[in-house]
Amino acid sequence: MSTRHNYLFNRLPIQQRLPILICSLLLVSIIAYGFANYYSLKKASLALGKERLNTIISELASSFSVSARAVIKTASATAAKKTVVECAKSNGSAYRQEATGELDKLYRDSTWVSEELVNKDFALILRSDKSIANPNLNLKDVISDAKIGPDSGKVGKIYSVKGAVYYPIISTVTDQKHIVGYIISWLILRNTPKTMEQFSQLIGIKADFYVKNNDGSLWTNLIVPLPNAPFKITGAHKIIEFESNDGKRMIAATQIVQHTDWAFVIAFSEHNMLTGVNDFVKWMLFIGIALLALGVLAAWYMSGSITKPLNQLMIAATNISQGNYSSPVPIDSQQTDEIGQLAVAFNTMMTQIYRMHHNLEIKVEERTAQLENVNTELEAFSYSVSHDLRTPLRAISGYAIMLKEDYEAELGAEGKRIIRNIISNAKMMGQLIDDLLSFSRLSKKELVRTHVDMQLLTENVINELVQPDMQSKYHFSTGALPPAEADPVMIKQVLLNLISNAIKYSSKRENPGIGIDAVVEEKRTVYYVKDNGAGFDMAYSDKLFGVFQRLHSQEEFEGSGVGLALVKRIIKKHNGDVWAEGLENGGATFYFSLPKV
């Protein structure tokens, strides 16, 4: 997968690769930096939040206990009044009116719902006339819950009554260190969600504020009693972390409030505490994107400044490859960097290539002209050979014949033999001239390649060469010969020369045999003609294919020494090879190869 990506990346032009590289580098560093900062910030702000939570809850608890103490003090002062003590002692028969009057004075605001005087056996003696509501709780339970001693007071537990939260302020009525009764002031929590929100804002953070009984028996959010504890928290001044019912990460602290049976609880979500941090991340993201865009733009511009000269170089190089030397790379004199130097070097190189190319063309023209001259001379030469050598030869042969015809009687036997030799030599020289001419003409001839059925061609050549009287003497065998792409006229000449050679050199054998076959190789087909004739000494095999080179005397086997040279020239023209294997008096094999079809 990664190699494929690499492949894709490398296929992009440099102009795009650099910005992508820079963009990814920037992205990685922005993400790494952002994450590192986010986590340390988060940690710091959580620690800060917890500390603040501690402070808030301590302050809240202590300020409430101060006011609780003040309220208790007032109630205790009332309880110490003689009329109240006497009323309690007399179980309401003495000073009843006065005591009621004292109790009436205790009301402070609308949360004071009832003032009661209770005897030492927890029976209600009297209730203030100004009482507006009555929680109707078992007074014995309420007072014993408070575990209160003589000459003291306390804010008691909170109670849930008909969906409202009540709590008592209890003061003992004491005479001679003995509890003779109790004053109970009933208060109701009258907060609304709105007041609680205002309170929460006062704290400075969006928090949930709870009051619970120290023994955990009841929780309230200061508006209504809560049927169940929203989470578990005990002890004093302790911070816990938990997950709320709706899955938020929360932090909470609790603090026991002195002079009461209460504990305060403040809880808030981690998310609220991290608002600042999240804002930071948002900014970070925005700045990151802006940086990224800037970086990509800068990289694009920079890579452009690199690739533009490269493109110019490329265009110039392409022009040169098409033979156009007239458009050098434009050089900016300000650009002295590597690319600028490259452009200068390139232009120098271009000039030199142009010069060399130009010189080469001139040389080629000169050589071509020389070659054409030589060719023309050669043609003139072969024309001369053809015409001028033949004419005197014909004269020699003609006059020798005339001599023989006209002066036969005077010549005698020896004279006639000499004339015969003159005539036969003239004939042979004529043959030599003809062979040499056809050999030199071959170099001028163009190859005309077509599909050649080698099998058919070989059979035709054999039929042409073998006279009826030879058929019984020679044994021919022809293998499967694959077709070739070649000049049929020339290849026929090759087969004619090789097979006629085989016939000639095996003619003195008892049972002359000639085989023609082929071997298919990877890139070529090798054809060969094999005979069981006179063969040759391998030491002289290099002379076989030379012009006028012969390994046998004229008396042994006639020949001009041009046939195999012609074979070699034809096969070379076909991009093939010729070679031979032989053994003196052990036959010979002549091979030639042609490109595979």
Added chain:
Amino acid sequence: MSDDKIEILLVEDNPHDAELTIRSLRKVNLANKLIHVKDGAEALDFIFARGAFAHRKVENKPKVILLDIKMPKVDGIEVLRQIKSNESTKMIPVVIMTSSKEEQDIITSYNLGVNSYVVKPVDFEGFAKAVSELGFYWLMTNQAPE
């Protein structure tokens, strides 16, 4: 021999070739009405009755002209061109007899309207045979327009 009775005009600069040709034709009795000129200029003089041949009647055309190619002054190809481009002479059969097997000579000759192109065999026996056959063909077999 009167120039007006000429049947064969032999144009040949080489005296030996000429001798061999005449001998071969004589052997078959075809050399009686033969004239031998030694170059192209002389040949044109004869054909168009000019110079040394001014007295000749131009209407008496030879039955065949045996023409060598390689000759001094005017070569055979030029002689052929003049004969074949002249209305009064273009009907005369012209046989090129040369030692040259050059493809170009053969093509040029045929383009100019040669009637036959013969490469002289090197050996005399073959040569004599070719010449006599030629003579027979053009003098005896071939029917020229009246």
